[in-house]
Amino acid sequence: MKSNRRNFIKRSSLVLGTGLIANPFIAFPYSKKDYTVGEIMDLFIAQVPRAPFPQTVDTLKSGKKDQVVIGIVTTMFATITVIRKAIELKANFIIAHEPTFYNHLDETAWLDNDPVYEFKRKLLDEHHIAVWRNHDYVHSLAIDGVQAGVVKELGWEKYYNQNAVLNLPETTLGNLITHIKAKMNVPALRYVGDLSQKVSKVLLMPGAAGGRRQIEMLMREKPDILICGESPEWETPEYIRNANEMGIKLGLIVIGHSASEEGGSEFMAEWLRSTISGIPVFHIPSGNSLSVE
Structure with missing residues:
Protein backbone atom coordinates (compact mmCIF):
# COMPACT_ATOMS: atom_id res chain seq x y z
CA MET A 1 0.00 0.00 0.00
CA LYS A 2 2.83 2.43 0.82
CA SER A 3 4.39 1.86 -2.60
CA ASN A 4 1.05 2.48 -4.34
CA ARG A 5 0.57 5.67 -2.35
CA ARG A 6 4.03 7.00 -3.25
CA ASN A 7 3.37 6.36 -6.95
CA PHE A 8 -0.01 8.06 -6.70
CA ILE A 9 1.48 11.14 -5.03
CA LYS A 10 4.14 11.35 -7.73
CA ARG A 11 1.57 11.14 -10.52
CA SER A 12 -0.71 13.69 -8.82
CA SER A 13 2.10 16.21 -8.34
CA LEU A 14 3.01 15.99 -12.01
CA VAL A 15 -0.56 16.75 -13.02
CA LEU A 16 -0.90 19.57 -10.50
CA GLY A 17 2.13 21.20 -12.03
CA THR A 18 0.40 21.46 -15.40
CA GLY A 19 -2.23 23.85 -14.10
CA LEU A 20 -5.11 21.74 -15.43
CA ILE A 21 -8.13 22.16 -13.19
CA ALA A 22 -11.02 20.42 -14.91
CA ASN A 23 -9.69 17.36 -13.13
CA PRO A 24 -6.30 18.02 -11.50
CA PHE A 25 -5.83 14.32 -10.77
CA ILE A 26 -5.14 11.67 -13.38
CA ALA A 27 -7.60 8.81 -13.01
CA PHE A 28 -5.45 6.07 -11.51
CA PRO A 29 -8.11 4.58 -9.22
CA TYR A 30 -7.17 2.24 -6.44
CA SER A 31 -9.01 -1.04 -6.71
CA LYS A 32 -9.48 -3.05 -3.54
CA LYS A 33 -12.27 -4.93 -1.85
CA ASP A 34 -12.97 -2.53 1.00
CA TYR A 35 -11.96 0.97 2.04
CA THR A 36 -12.22 2.33 5.53
CA VAL A 37 -12.98 5.92 6.41
CA GLY A 38 -9.40 6.38 7.63
CA GLU A 39 -7.88 4.99 4.43
CA ILE A 40 -9.83 7.43 2.27
CA MET A 41 -8.89 10.31 4.54
CA ASP A 42 -5.23 9.29 4.36
CA LEU A 43 -5.27 9.04 0.55
CA PHE A 44 -6.42 12.63 0.26
CA ILE A 45 -4.18 14.02 2.98
CA ALA A 46 -1.14 12.32 1.39
CA GLN A 47 -1.37 14.73 -1.58
CA VAL A 48 -1.34 17.90 0.50
CA PRO A 49 2.04 19.65 0.85
CA ARG A 50 3.47 19.47 4.40
CA ALA A 51 0.55 17.36 5.61
CA PRO A 52 -0.64 16.00 7.96
CA PHE A 53 -1.05 19.24 9.89
CA PRO A 54 -0.37 19.17 13.66
CA GLN A 55 -3.41 21.39 14.24
CA THR A 56 -6.46 21.27 12.00
CA VAL A 57 -10.25 21.37 12.13
CA ASP A 58 -10.29 18.50 9.62
CA THR A 59 -11.23 15.78 12.06
CA LEU A 60 -13.97 13.16 12.29
CA LYS A 61 -17.15 14.65 13.74
CA SER A 62 -18.92 11.29 13.99
CA GLY A 63 -18.20 7.65 13.20
CA LYS A 64 -14.89 5.80 13.32
CA LYS A 65 -11.86 5.62 11.06
CA ASP A 66 -11.96 1.83 10.90
CA GLN A 67 -15.52 1.55 9.60
CA VAL A 68 -15.89 0.21 6.06
CA VAL A 69 -17.29 2.73 3.57
CA ILE A 70 -20.25 1.66 1.41
CA GLY A 71 -21.12 5.05 -0.08
CA ILE A 72 -19.86 8.64 0.09
CA VAL A 73 -21.63 11.99 0.04
CA THR A 74 -19.80 15.29 -0.45
CA THR A 75 -21.44 18.53 0.63
CA MET A 76 -20.78 21.95 2.11
CA PHE A 77 -22.74 21.37 5.31
CA ALA A 78 -23.81 18.04 6.82
CA THR A 79 -27.35 19.28 7.39
CA ILE A 80 -30.09 17.02 8.68
CA THR A 81 -31.56 17.00 5.17
CA VAL A 82 -28.21 15.92 3.70
CA ILE A 83 -27.85 13.22 6.36
CA ARG A 84 -31.31 11.86 5.57
CA LYS A 85 -30.49 11.79 1.85
CA ALA A 86 -27.25 9.94 2.63
CA ILE A 87 -29.27 7.35 4.55
CA GLU A 88 -31.64 6.94 1.57
CA LEU A 89 -28.64 6.47 -0.72
CA LYS A 90 -27.07 3.96 1.68
CA ALA A 91 -24.01 6.16 2.05
CA ASN A 92 -22.27 5.99 5.42
CA PHE A 93 -19.49 8.58 4.91
CA ILE A 94 -20.17 12.30 4.54
CA ILE A 95 -17.30 14.62 3.62
CA ALA A 96 -18.35 18.15 4.53
CA HIS A 97 -16.42 21.37 4.02
CA GLU A 98 -17.82 23.29 6.97
CA PRO A 99 -18.60 22.55 10.64
CA THR A 100 -21.26 20.06 11.64
CA PHE A 101 -22.04 21.45 15.10
CA TYR A 102 -22.31 25.23 14.68
CA ASN A 103 -18.80 26.38 15.57
CA HIS A 104 -15.41 26.31 13.87
CA LEU A 105 -13.86 23.67 16.13
CA ASP A 106 -17.05 21.56 16.38
CA GLU A 107 -16.90 21.77 20.16
CA THR A 108 -20.03 20.16 21.60
CA ALA A 109 -19.83 20.34 25.42
CA TRP A 110 -21.77 23.60 25.40
CA LEU A 111 -24.54 21.92 23.38
CA ASP A 112 -25.24 19.09 25.86
CA ASN A 113 -28.98 18.46 26.25
CA ASP A 114 -29.84 20.86 23.42
CA PRO A 115 -32.62 19.20 21.36
CA VAL A 116 -31.25 20.30 17.96
CA TYR A 117 -27.75 19.00 18.68
CA GLU A 118 -29.05 15.80 20.31
CA PHE A 119 -31.33 15.04 17.35
CA LYS A 120 -28.52 15.44 14.83
CA ARG A 121 -26.03 13.45 16.89
CA LYS A 122 -28.52 10.63 17.41
CA LEU A 123 -29.35 10.50 13.69
CA LEU A 124 -25.66 10.11 12.79
CA ASP A 125 -24.99 7.55 15.51
CA GLU A 126 -28.05 5.41 14.84
CA HIS A 127 -27.16 5.08 11.16
CA HIS A 128 -23.42 4.69 11.76
CA ILE A 129 -22.52 7.65 9.54
CA ALA A 130 -19.02 9.06 9.66
CA VAL A 131 -18.63 12.79 9.02
CA TRP A 132 -15.22 14.19 8.12
CA ARG A 133 -14.63 17.89 7.68
CA ASN A 134 -12.24 18.52 4.79
CA HIS A 135 -11.52 22.23 4.99
CA ASP A 136 -7.86 22.95 5.73
CA TYR A 137 -6.55 20.13 3.54
CA VAL A 138 -8.57 20.82 0.38
CA HIS A 139 -7.65 24.51 0.60
CA SER A 140 -3.97 23.56 0.99
CA LEU A 141 -3.54 21.47 -2.16
CA ALA A 142 -0.95 22.73 -4.65
CA ILE A 143 -4.03 24.05 -6.47
CA ASP A 144 -6.66 25.15 -3.94
CA GLY A 145 -9.40 22.57 -4.53
CA VAL A 146 -12.23 24.90 -3.56
CA GLN A 147 -11.05 27.73 -5.77
CA ALA A 148 -10.51 25.34 -8.68
CA GLY A 149 -13.99 23.90 -8.23
CA VAL A 150 -15.57 27.36 -8.16
CA VAL A 151 -13.67 28.47 -11.28
CA LYS A 152 -14.97 25.40 -13.10
CA GLU A 153 -18.51 26.04 -11.87
CA LEU A 154 -18.34 29.59 -13.28
CA GLY A 155 -16.89 28.38 -16.59
CA TRP A 156 -13.73 30.43 -16.21
CA GLU A 157 -11.10 27.66 -16.51
CA LYS A 158 -9.25 29.26 -19.44
CA TYR A 159 -8.75 32.47 -17.44
CA TYR A 160 -7.44 30.70 -14.34
CA ASN A 161 -3.75 30.63 -13.48
CA GLN A 162 -3.74 28.92 -10.06
CA ASN A 163 -4.15 32.12 -8.08
CA ALA A 164 -6.94 34.43 -6.96
CA VAL A 165 -6.73 36.80 -9.94
CA LEU A 166 -8.54 36.16 -13.23
CA ASN A 167 -8.42 38.40 -16.30
CA LEU A 168 -11.80 38.03 -17.98
CA PRO A 169 -13.01 39.57 -21.23
CA GLU A 170 -14.28 43.05 -20.41
CA THR A 171 -17.86 43.15 -19.14
CA THR A 172 -19.89 45.14 -16.64
CA LEU A 173 -20.55 44.63 -12.97
CA GLY A 174 -24.22 44.06 -13.80
CA ASN A 175 -23.45 41.41 -16.42
CA LEU A 176 -21.08 39.67 -14.01
CA ILE A 177 -23.83 39.49 -11.41
CA THR A 178 -26.20 37.96 -13.96
CA HIS A 179 -23.58 35.37 -14.95
CA ILE A 180 -22.84 34.33 -11.35
CA LYS A 181 -26.53 34.07 -10.47
CA ALA A 182 -27.14 31.76 -13.42
CA LYS A 183 -24.06 29.57 -12.99
CA MET A 184 -24.33 29.22 -9.20
CA ASN A 185 -28.11 29.09 -9.09
CA VAL A 186 -28.44 31.88 -6.53
CA PRO A 187 -31.56 34.06 -6.56
CA ALA A 188 -29.92 37.31 -5.45
CA LEU A 189 -26.48 38.80 -4.84
CA ARG A 190 -25.31 41.70 -2.69
CA TYR A 191 -22.91 44.15 -4.32
CA VAL A 192 -21.13 47.49 -4.00
CA GLY A 193 -20.42 49.69 -7.01
CA ASP A 194 -21.91 50.96 -10.25
CA LEU A 195 -23.71 48.25 -12.25
CA SER A 196 -22.46 49.84 -15.49
CA GLN A 197 -18.83 49.83 -14.33
CA LYS A 198 -16.47 48.07 -16.75
CA VAL A 199 -14.70 45.09 -15.17
CA SER A 200 -12.05 42.68 -16.38
CA LYS A 201 -9.54 41.98 -13.61
CA VAL A 202 -11.32 39.85 -10.99
CA LEU A 203 -10.11 38.97 -7.50
CA LEU A 204 -11.87 35.70 -6.60
CA MET A 205 -11.92 34.79 -2.90
CA PRO A 206 -14.62 32.19 -2.13
CA GLY A 207 -15.71 31.68 1.47
CA ALA A 208 -14.83 34.05 4.28
CA ALA A 209 -11.15 34.99 4.17
CA GLY A 210 -11.73 37.87 6.59
CA GLY A 211 -11.94 41.60 5.95
CA ARG A 212 -8.29 42.37 6.55
CA ARG A 213 -7.11 39.63 4.20
CA GLN A 214 -9.56 40.73 1.52
CA ILE A 215 -8.50 44.37 1.80
CA GLU A 216 -4.80 43.44 1.76
CA MET A 217 -5.40 41.51 -1.45
CA LEU A 218 -7.25 44.51 -2.93
CA MET A 219 -4.31 46.74 -2.04
CA ARG A 220 -1.83 44.34 -3.60
CA GLU A 221 -3.65 43.21 -6.75
CA LYS A 222 -5.68 46.35 -7.57
CA PRO A 223 -8.50 44.48 -9.34
CA ASP A 224 -11.65 45.96 -10.87
CA ILE A 225 -13.79 43.81 -8.61
CA LEU A 226 -13.66 41.44 -5.66
CA ILE A 227 -15.95 38.40 -5.67
CA CYS A 228 -16.18 36.78 -2.25
CA GLY A 229 -18.37 34.50 -0.20
CA GLU A 230 -19.00 36.83 2.71
CA SER A 231 -17.52 39.75 4.61
CA PRO A 232 -18.62 41.74 7.68
CA GLU A 233 -20.36 44.90 6.51
CA TRP A 234 -18.06 47.16 8.53
CA GLU A 235 -14.92 45.79 6.86
CA THR A 236 -14.52 45.11 3.13
CA PRO A 237 -17.89 46.49 1.95
CA GLU A 238 -17.21 49.74 3.82
CA TYR A 239 -13.67 49.97 2.39
CA ILE A 240 -15.02 49.52 -1.14
CA ARG A 241 -17.80 52.04 -0.54
CA ASN A 242 -15.22 54.58 0.61
CA ALA A 243 -13.12 53.88 -2.50
CA ASN A 244 -16.12 54.62 -4.70
CA GLU A 245 -16.84 57.81 -2.75
CA MET A 246 -13.30 58.91 -3.62
CA GLY A 247 -13.92 58.26 -7.31
CA ILE A 248 -12.08 54.90 -7.53
CA LYS A 249 -13.95 52.41 -9.73
CA LEU A 250 -13.99 49.29 -7.56
CA GLY A 251 -16.75 46.69 -7.31
CA LEU A 252 -17.71 43.99 -4.82
CA ILE A 253 -19.99 40.97 -5.25
CA VAL A 254 -20.92 38.98 -2.14
CA ILE A 255 -22.21 35.55 -3.18
CA GLY A 256 -22.88 34.01 0.24
CA HIS A 257 -20.66 31.49 1.96
CA SER A 277 -13.17 2.45 -7.49
CA GLY A 278 -16.12 0.40 -6.35
CA ILE A 279 -17.78 2.94 -4.03
CA PRO A 280 -20.71 5.13 -5.16
CA VAL A 281 -20.05 8.85 -4.71
CA PHE A 282 -22.77 11.49 -4.57
CA HIS A 283 -22.54 15.27 -4.37
CA ILE A 284 -25.50 16.77 -2.50
CA PRO A 285 -25.60 20.57 -2.37
CA SER A 286 -26.64 21.66 1.11
CA GLY A 287 -27.97 24.97 -0.13
CA ASN A 288 -28.18 28.22 1.79
CA SER A 289 -29.71 28.36 5.24
CA LEU A 290 -30.84 31.95 4.51
CA SER A 291 -33.63 32.78 2.08
CA VAL A 292 -34.27 36.02 0.19
CA GLU A 293 -37.56 37.62 -0.77
Whole structure:
Protein backbone atom coordinates (compact mmCIF):
# COMPACT_ATOMS: atom_id res chain seq x y z
CA MET A 1 0.00 0.00 0.00
CA LYS A 2 2.83 2.43 0.82
CA SER A 3 4.39 1.86 -2.60
CA ASN A 4 1.05 2.48 -4.34
CA ARG A 5 0.57 5.67 -2.35
CA ARG A 6 4.03 7.00 -3.25
CA ASN A 7 3.37 6.36 -6.95
CA PHE A 8 -0.01 8.06 -6.70
CA ILE A 9 1.48 11.14 -5.03
CA LYS A 10 4.14 11.35 -7.73
CA ARG A 11 1.57 11.14 -10.52
CA SER A 12 -0.71 13.69 -8.82
CA SER A 13 2.10 16.21 -8.34
CA LEU A 14 3.01 15.99 -12.01
CA VAL A 15 -0.56 16.75 -13.02
CA LEU A 16 -0.90 19.57 -10.50
CA GLY A 17 2.13 21.20 -12.03
CA THR A 18 0.40 21.46 -15.40
CA GLY A 19 -2.23 23.85 -14.10
CA LEU A 20 -5.11 21.74 -15.43
CA ILE A 21 -8.13 22.16 -13.19
CA ALA A 22 -11.02 20.42 -14.91
CA ASN A 23 -9.69 17.36 -13.13
CA PRO A 24 -6.30 18.02 -11.50
CA PHE A 25 -5.83 14.32 -10.77
CA ILE A 26 -5.14 11.67 -13.38
CA ALA A 27 -7.60 8.81 -13.01
CA PHE A 28 -5.45 6.07 -11.51
CA PRO A 29 -8.11 4.58 -9.22
CA TYR A 30 -7.17 2.24 -6.44
CA SER A 31 -9.01 -1.04 -6.71
CA LYS A 32 -9.48 -3.05 -3.54
CA LYS A 33 -12.27 -4.93 -1.85
CA ASP A 34 -12.97 -2.53 1.00
CA TYR A 35 -11.96 0.97 2.04
CA THR A 36 -12.22 2.33 5.53
CA VAL A 37 -12.98 5.92 6.41
CA GLY A 38 -9.40 6.38 7.63
CA GLU A 39 -7.88 4.99 4.43
CA ILE A 40 -9.83 7.43 2.27
CA MET A 41 -8.89 10.31 4.54
CA ASP A 42 -5.23 9.29 4.36
CA LEU A 43 -5.27 9.04 0.55
CA PHE A 44 -6.42 12.63 0.26
CA ILE A 45 -4.18 14.02 2.98
CA ALA A 46 -1.14 12.32 1.39
CA GLN A 47 -1.37 14.73 -1.58
CA VAL A 48 -1.34 17.90 0.50
CA PRO A 49 2.04 19.65 0.85
CA ARG A 50 3.47 19.47 4.40
CA ALA A 51 0.55 17.36 5.61
CA PRO A 52 -0.64 16.00 7.96
CA PHE A 53 -1.05 19.24 9.89
CA PRO A 54 -0.37 19.17 13.66
CA GLN A 55 -3.41 21.39 14.24
CA THR A 56 -6.46 21.27 12.00
CA VAL A 57 -10.25 21.37 12.13
CA ASP A 58 -10.29 18.50 9.62
CA THR A 59 -11.23 15.78 12.06
CA LEU A 60 -13.97 13.16 12.29
CA LYS A 61 -17.15 14.65 13.74
CA SER A 62 -18.92 11.29 13.99
CA GLY A 63 -18.20 7.65 13.20
CA LYS A 64 -14.89 5.80 13.32
CA LYS A 65 -11.86 5.62 11.06
CA ASP A 66 -11.96 1.83 10.90
CA GLN A 67 -15.52 1.55 9.60
CA VAL A 68 -15.89 0.21 6.06
CA VAL A 69 -17.29 2.73 3.57
CA ILE A 70 -20.25 1.66 1.41
CA GLY A 71 -21.12 5.05 -0.08
CA ILE A 72 -19.86 8.64 0.09
CA VAL A 73 -21.63 11.99 0.04
CA THR A 74 -19.80 15.29 -0.45
CA THR A 75 -21.44 18.53 0.63
CA MET A 76 -20.78 21.95 2.11
CA PHE A 77 -22.74 21.37 5.31
CA ALA A 78 -23.81 18.04 6.82
CA THR A 79 -27.35 19.28 7.39
CA ILE A 80 -30.09 17.02 8.68
CA THR A 81 -31.56 17.00 5.17
CA VAL A 82 -28.21 15.92 3.70
CA ILE A 83 -27.85 13.22 6.36
CA ARG A 84 -31.31 11.86 5.57
CA LYS A 85 -30.49 11.79 1.85
CA ALA A 86 -27.25 9.94 2.63
CA ILE A 87 -29.27 7.35 4.55
CA GLU A 88 -31.64 6.94 1.57
CA LEU A 89 -28.64 6.47 -0.72
CA LYS A 90 -27.07 3.96 1.68
CA ALA A 91 -24.01 6.16 2.05
CA ASN A 92 -22.27 5.99 5.42
CA PHE A 93 -19.49 8.58 4.91
CA ILE A 94 -20.17 12.30 4.54
CA ILE A 95 -17.30 14.62 3.62
CA ALA A 96 -18.35 18.15 4.53
CA HIS A 97 -16.42 21.37 4.02
CA GLU A 98 -17.82 23.29 6.97
CA PRO A 99 -18.60 22.55 10.64
CA THR A 100 -21.26 20.06 11.64
CA PHE A 101 -22.04 21.45 15.10
CA TYR A 102 -22.31 25.23 14.68
CA ASN A 103 -18.80 26.38 15.57
CA HIS A 104 -15.41 26.31 13.87
CA LEU A 105 -13.86 23.67 16.13
CA ASP A 106 -17.05 21.56 16.38
CA GLU A 107 -16.90 21.77 20.16
CA THR A 108 -20.03 20.16 21.60
CA ALA A 109 -19.83 20.34 25.42
CA TRP A 110 -21.77 23.60 25.40
CA LEU A 111 -24.54 21.92 23.38
CA ASP A 112 -25.24 19.09 25.86
CA ASN A 113 -28.98 18.46 26.25
CA ASP A 114 -29.84 20.86 23.42
CA PRO A 115 -32.62 19.20 21.36
CA VAL A 116 -31.25 20.30 17.96
CA TYR A 117 -27.75 19.00 18.68
CA GLU A 118 -29.05 15.80 20.31
CA PHE A 119 -31.33 15.04 17.35
CA LYS A 120 -28.52 15.44 14.83
CA ARG A 121 -26.03 13.45 16.89
CA LYS A 122 -28.52 10.63 17.41
CA LEU A 123 -29.35 10.50 13.69
CA LEU A 124 -25.66 10.11 12.79
CA ASP A 125 -24.99 7.55 15.51
CA GLU A 126 -28.05 5.41 14.84
CA HIS A 127 -27.16 5.08 11.16
CA HIS A 128 -23.42 4.69 11.76
CA ILE A 129 -22.52 7.65 9.54
CA ALA A 130 -19.02 9.06 9.66
CA VAL A 131 -18.63 12.79 9.02
CA TRP A 132 -15.22 14.19 8.12
CA ARG A 133 -14.63 17.89 7.68
CA ASN A 134 -12.24 18.52 4.79
CA HIS A 135 -11.52 22.23 4.99
CA ASP A 136 -7.86 22.95 5.73
CA TYR A 137 -6.55 20.13 3.54
CA VAL A 138 -8.57 20.82 0.38
CA HIS A 139 -7.65 24.51 0.60
CA SER A 140 -3.97 23.56 0.99
CA LEU A 141 -3.54 21.47 -2.16
CA ALA A 142 -0.95 22.73 -4.65
CA ILE A 143 -4.03 24.05 -6.47
CA ASP A 144 -6.66 25.15 -3.94
CA GLY A 145 -9.40 22.57 -4.53
CA VAL A 146 -12.23 24.90 -3.56
CA GLN A 147 -11.05 27.73 -5.77
CA ALA A 148 -10.51 25.34 -8.68
CA GLY A 149 -13.99 23.90 -8.23
CA VAL A 150 -15.57 27.36 -8.16
CA VAL A 151 -13.67 28.47 -11.28
CA LYS A 152 -14.97 25.40 -13.10
CA GLU A 153 -18.51 26.04 -11.87
CA LEU A 154 -18.34 29.59 -13.28
CA GLY A 155 -16.89 28.38 -16.59
CA TRP A 156 -13.73 30.43 -16.21
CA GLU A 157 -11.10 27.66 -16.51
CA LYS A 158 -9.25 29.26 -19.44
CA TYR A 159 -8.75 32.47 -17.44
CA TYR A 160 -7.44 30.70 -14.34
CA ASN A 161 -3.75 30.63 -13.48
CA GLN A 162 -3.74 28.92 -10.06
CA ASN A 163 -4.15 32.12 -8.08
CA ALA A 164 -6.94 34.43 -6.96
CA VAL A 165 -6.73 36.80 -9.94
CA LEU A 166 -8.54 36.16 -13.23
CA ASN A 167 -8.42 38.40 -16.30
CA LEU A 168 -11.80 38.03 -17.98
CA PRO A 169 -13.01 39.57 -21.23
CA GLU A 170 -14.28 43.05 -20.41
CA THR A 171 -17.86 43.15 -19.14
CA THR A 172 -19.89 45.14 -16.64
CA LEU A 173 -20.55 44.63 -12.97
CA GLY A 174 -24.22 44.06 -13.80
CA ASN A 175 -23.45 41.41 -16.42
CA LEU A 176 -21.08 39.67 -14.01
CA ILE A 177 -23.83 39.49 -11.41
CA THR A 178 -26.20 37.96 -13.96
CA HIS A 179 -23.58 35.37 -14.95
CA ILE A 180 -22.84 34.33 -11.35
CA LYS A 181 -26.53 34.07 -10.47
CA ALA A 182 -27.14 31.76 -13.42
CA LYS A 183 -24.06 29.57 -12.99
CA MET A 184 -24.33 29.22 -9.20
CA ASN A 185 -28.11 29.09 -9.09
CA VAL A 186 -28.44 31.88 -6.53
CA PRO A 187 -31.56 34.06 -6.56
CA ALA A 188 -29.92 37.31 -5.45
CA LEU A 189 -26.48 38.80 -4.84
CA ARG A 190 -25.31 41.70 -2.69
CA TYR A 191 -22.91 44.15 -4.32
CA VAL A 192 -21.13 47.49 -4.00
CA GLY A 193 -20.42 49.69 -7.01
CA ASP A 194 -21.91 50.96 -10.25
CA LEU A 195 -23.71 48.25 -12.25
CA SER A 196 -22.46 49.84 -15.49
CA GLN A 197 -18.83 49.83 -14.33
CA LYS A 198 -16.47 48.07 -16.75
CA VAL A 199 -14.70 45.09 -15.17
CA SER A 200 -12.05 42.68 -16.38
CA LYS A 201 -9.54 41.98 -13.61
CA VAL A 202 -11.32 39.85 -10.99
CA LEU A 203 -10.11 38.97 -7.50
CA LEU A 204 -11.87 35.70 -6.60
CA MET A 205 -11.92 34.79 -2.90
CA PRO A 206 -14.62 32.19 -2.13
CA GLY A 207 -15.71 31.68 1.47
CA ALA A 208 -14.83 34.05 4.28
CA ALA A 209 -11.15 34.99 4.17
CA GLY A 210 -11.73 37.87 6.59
CA GLY A 211 -11.94 41.60 5.95
CA ARG A 212 -8.29 42.37 6.55
CA ARG A 213 -7.11 39.63 4.20
CA GLN A 214 -9.56 40.73 1.52
CA ILE A 215 -8.50 44.37 1.80
CA GLU A 216 -4.80 43.44 1.76
CA MET A 217 -5.40 41.51 -1.45
CA LEU A 218 -7.25 44.51 -2.93
CA MET A 219 -4.31 46.74 -2.04
CA ARG A 220 -1.83 44.34 -3.60
CA GLU A 221 -3.65 43.21 -6.75
CA LYS A 222 -5.68 46.35 -7.57
CA PRO A 223 -8.50 44.48 -9.34
CA ASP A 224 -11.65 45.96 -10.87
CA ILE A 225 -13.79 43.81 -8.61
CA LEU A 226 -13.66 41.44 -5.66
CA ILE A 227 -15.95 38.40 -5.67
CA CYS A 228 -16.18 36.78 -2.25
CA GLY A 229 -18.37 34.50 -0.20
CA GLU A 230 -19.00 36.83 2.71
CA SER A 231 -17.52 39.75 4.61
CA PRO A 232 -18.62 41.74 7.68
CA GLU A 233 -20.36 44.90 6.51
CA TRP A 234 -18.06 47.16 8.53
CA GLU A 235 -14.92 45.79 6.86
CA THR A 236 -14.52 45.11 3.13
CA PRO A 237 -17.89 46.49 1.95
CA GLU A 238 -17.21 49.74 3.82
CA TYR A 239 -13.67 49.97 2.39
CA ILE A 240 -15.02 49.52 -1.14
CA ARG A 241 -17.80 52.04 -0.54
CA ASN A 242 -15.22 54.58 0.61
CA ALA A 243 -13.12 53.88 -2.50
CA ASN A 244 -16.12 54.62 -4.70
CA GLU A 245 -16.84 57.81 -2.75
CA MET A 246 -13.30 58.91 -3.62
CA GLY A 247 -13.92 58.26 -7.31
CA ILE A 248 -12.08 54.90 -7.53
CA LYS A 249 -13.95 52.41 -9.73
CA LEU A 250 -13.99 49.29 -7.56
CA GLY A 251 -16.75 46.69 -7.31
CA LEU A 252 -17.71 43.99 -4.82
CA ILE A 253 -19.99 40.97 -5.25
CA VAL A 254 -20.92 38.98 -2.14
CA ILE A 255 -22.21 35.55 -3.18
CA GLY A 256 -22.88 34.01 0.24
CA HIS A 257 -20.66 31.49 1.96
CA SER A 258 -22.43 28.27 0.93
CA ALA A 259 -22.87 29.08 -2.75
CA SER A 260 -19.39 30.54 -3.06
CA GLU A 261 -17.67 27.29 -2.03
CA GLU A 262 -20.10 24.63 -3.24
CA GLY A 263 -17.85 24.02 -6.24
CA GLY A 264 -15.20 22.78 -3.82
CA SER A 265 -17.46 19.94 -2.69
CA GLU A 266 -18.08 19.03 -6.33
CA PHE A 267 -14.29 19.04 -6.78
CA MET A 268 -14.05 16.58 -3.87
CA ALA A 269 -16.62 14.28 -5.46
CA GLU A 270 -14.67 14.28 -8.74
CA TRP A 271 -11.46 13.46 -6.89
CA LEU A 272 -13.12 10.51 -5.15
CA ARG A 273 -14.54 9.12 -8.40
CA SER A 274 -11.16 9.39 -10.14
CA THR A 275 -9.24 7.87 -7.23
CA ILE A 276 -11.35 5.18 -5.62
CA SER A 277 -13.17 2.45 -7.49
CA GLY A 278 -16.12 0.40 -6.35
CA ILE A 279 -17.78 2.94 -4.03
CA PRO A 280 -20.71 5.13 -5.16
CA VAL A 281 -20.05 8.85 -4.71
CA PHE A 282 -22.77 11.49 -4.57
CA HIS A 283 -22.54 15.27 -4.37
CA ILE A 284 -25.50 16.77 -2.50
CA PRO A 285 -25.60 20.57 -2.37
CA SER A 286 -26.64 21.66 1.11
CA GLY A 287 -27.97 24.97 -0.13
CA ASN A 288 -28.18 28.22 1.79
CA SER A 289 -29.71 28.36 5.24
CA LEU A 290 -30.84 31.95 4.51
CA SER A 291 -33.63 32.78 2.08
CA VAL A 292 -34.27 36.02 0.19
CA GLU A 293 -37.56 37.62 -0.77
